[in-house]
Amino acid sequence: xxxxxxxxxxxxxxxxxxxxxxxxxxxxxxxxxxxxxxxxxxxxxxxxxxxxxxxxxxxxxxxxxxxxxxxxxxxxxxxxxxxxxxxxxxxxxxxxxxxxxxxxxxxxxxxxxxxxxxxxxxxxxxxxxxxxxxxxxxxxxxxxxxxxxxxxxxxxxxxxxxxxxxxxxxxxxxxxxxxxxxxxxxxxxxxxxxxxxxxxxxxxxxxxxxxxxxxxxxxxxxxxxxxxxxxxxxxxxxxxxxxxxxxxxxxxxxxxxxxxxxxxxxxxxxxxxxxxxxxxxxxxxxxxxxxxxxxxxxxxxxxxxxxxxxxxxxxxxxxxxxxxxxxxxxxxxxxxxxxxxxxxxxxxxxxxxxxxxxxxxxxxxxxxxxxxxxxxxxxxxxxxxxxxxxxxxxxxxxxxxxxxxxxxxxxxxxxxxxxxxxxxxxxxxxxxxxxxxxxxxxxxxxxxxxxxxxxxxxxxxxxxxxxxxxxxxxxxxxxxxxxxxxxxxxx
Numbered sequence: 001x002x003x004x005x006x007x008x009x010x011x012x013x014x015x016x017x018x019x020x021x022x023x024x025x026x027x028x029x030x031x032x033x034x035x036x037x038x039x040x041x042x043x044x045x046x047x048x049x050x051x052x053x054x055x056x057x058x059x060x061x062x063x064x065x066x067x068x069x070x071x072x073x074x075x076x077x078x079x080x081x082x083x084x085x086x087x088x089x090x091x092x093x094x095x096x097x098x099x100x101x102x103x104x105x106x107x108x109x110x111x112x113x114x115x116x117x118x119x120x121x122x123x124x125x126x127x128x129x130x131x132x133x134x135x136x137x138x139x140x141x142x143x144x145x146x147x148x149x150x151x152x153x154x155x156x157x158x159x160x161x162x163x164x165x166x167x168x169x170x171x172x173x174x175x176x177x178x179x180x181x182x183x184x185x186x187x188x189x190x191x192x193x194x195x196x197x198x199x200x201x202x203x204x205x206x207x208x209x210x211x212x213x214x215x216x217x218x219x220x221x222x223x224x225x226x227x228x229x230x231x232x233x234x235x236x237x238x239x240x241x242x243x244x245x246x247x248x249x250x251x252x253x254x255x256x257x258x259x260x261x262x263x264x265x266x267x268x269x270x271x272x273x274x275x276x277x278x279x280x281x282x283x284x285x286x287x288x289x290x291x292x293x294x295x296x297x298x299x300x301x302x303x304x305x306x307x308x309x310x311x312x313x314x315x316x317x318x319x320x321x322x323x324x325x326x327x328x329x330x331x332x333x334x335x336x337x338x339x340x341x342x343x344x345x346x347x348x349x350x351x352x353x354x355x356x357x358x359x360x361x362x363x364x365x366x367x368x369x370x371x372x373x374x375x376x377x378x379x380x381x382x383x384x385x386x387x388x389x390x391x392x393x394x395x396x397x398x399x400x401x402x403x404x405x406x407x408x409x410x411x412x413x414x415x416x417x418x419x420x421x422x423x424x425x426x427x428x429x430x431x432x433x434x435x436x437x438x439x440x441x442x443x444x445x446x447x448x449x450x451x452x453x454x455x456x457x458x459x460x461x462x463x464x465x466x467x468x469x470x471x472x473x474x475x476x477x478x479x480x481x482x483x484x485x486x487x488x489x490x491x
Contacts, residue, residue: 004077010114011042030084070100090116120186143170164202394437459486
């Protein structure tokens with residue numbers, strides 16, 4: 001027993017003259033005829049065919065529309081023994097229903113060749129799609145399949161401004177000035193081929209008088225490197241390593257802490273080494289920032305596998321927090337100085353902290369206790385100062401430092417190591433307080449002092465070698481003299 005036959009024909013890109021004779025003959029001989037939409041310029045060739053325009057009104061998604069069409073065509077073919085289904089363009093291009101029919105084992109599906117809009121597009125663009133490695137992309141799937149690519153693309157199904165807006169939003173790293181060729185109603189009397197920019201693809205009517213519809217496509221030669229795409233590649237790599245590398249599989253949040261700290265300090269070193277006249281220092285910073293970024297990716301991959309949160313959650317939370325804390329940018333608040341911005345930031349931060357407060361609030365919640373000691377001390381002091389626990393000026397902080405130095409001296413006389421350690425800690429804490437009152441970052445100041453010491457002592461070594469001196473055998477007076485010379489040279 002033979003299977004019901006479904007004949008699928010294509011109505012070409014629009015002009016009636018591009019519909020093949022084979023298709024015309026198939027239409028003429030069919031008794032049960034369907035056409036996907038009567039909106040196509042060549043749809044009248046199908047005569048009294050049943051249109052599926054109503055399915056587009058009935059369903060919320062294209063997937064539902066295509067499933068409904070496939071069902072109706074197959075049921076008609078089973079009932080009548082055969083059916084003809086006519087589609088815009090070519091049955092082999094962007095026709096989900098055709099693929100559904102071909103997968104239906106009850107049917108004998110015969111697909112006839114036809115001219116597609118692609119044939120006219122390549123001619124209008126003047127390019128060979130093979131030599132140019134052009135990707136054909138459905139606009140509705142652009143975010144899913146093409147957001148991590150640079151092009152070239154030919155994007156079809158650009159039937160409305162909102163579709164084009166979604167395409168644009170999916171590739172948010174584009175500069176905006178990249179040229180885009182709009183292909184509208186190819187082969188028809190009102191054909192338009194215009195060049196616009198990436199920023200304006202969802203404003204075609206206003207910019208070029210083009211009202212996007214089902215016969216509109218865009219060609220994008222090249223976009224800027226997509227940030228989202230590169231992050232997606234890194235994420236896939238992190239997951240692969242986590243799954244397949246024995247070392248990566250064993251790591252936990254706790255085991256990675258030391259690497260996170262190390263990479264952070266290496267970024268700081270690369271920042272300090274930046275030289276505007278030496279591009280290789282940029283390369284070093286790129287590498288170290290990449291290492292730090294991977295630590296963030298590693299931690300979020302672990303959390304994702306545990307079902308806790310993802311990198312997207314981290315990015316979203318950071319984005320939303322920055323928007324909240326910049327009301328002078330994203331709302332109607334005003335801030336004319338950097339000081340105004342910091343004040344607003346702190347006020348919002350305190351309000352957020354109050355919202356999260358429990359019955360037993362931690363006054364220093366939000367201050368990372370694992371931070372370097374100098375930074376931790378400065379943050380604790382700043383937090384206490386928010387409620388008025390602070391010296392009114394630097395003189396008070398300096399006087400306190402003098403007091404603590406005196407107490408350290410007294411402790412050293414006792415010979416008690418615990419007392420000495422405690423008093424030394426108080427001295428360091430007071431030094432940080434002086435730095436804060438001076439508007440300086442203690443961590444940065446000490447790092448700069450360390451860098452200065454390295455430079456001076458390196459010069460001491462050089463001077464000693466020039467003078468035939470062995471540093472290991474120099475007395476304190478000789479070392480002081482070398483140090484003073486180095487200090488004068490490097491002042």
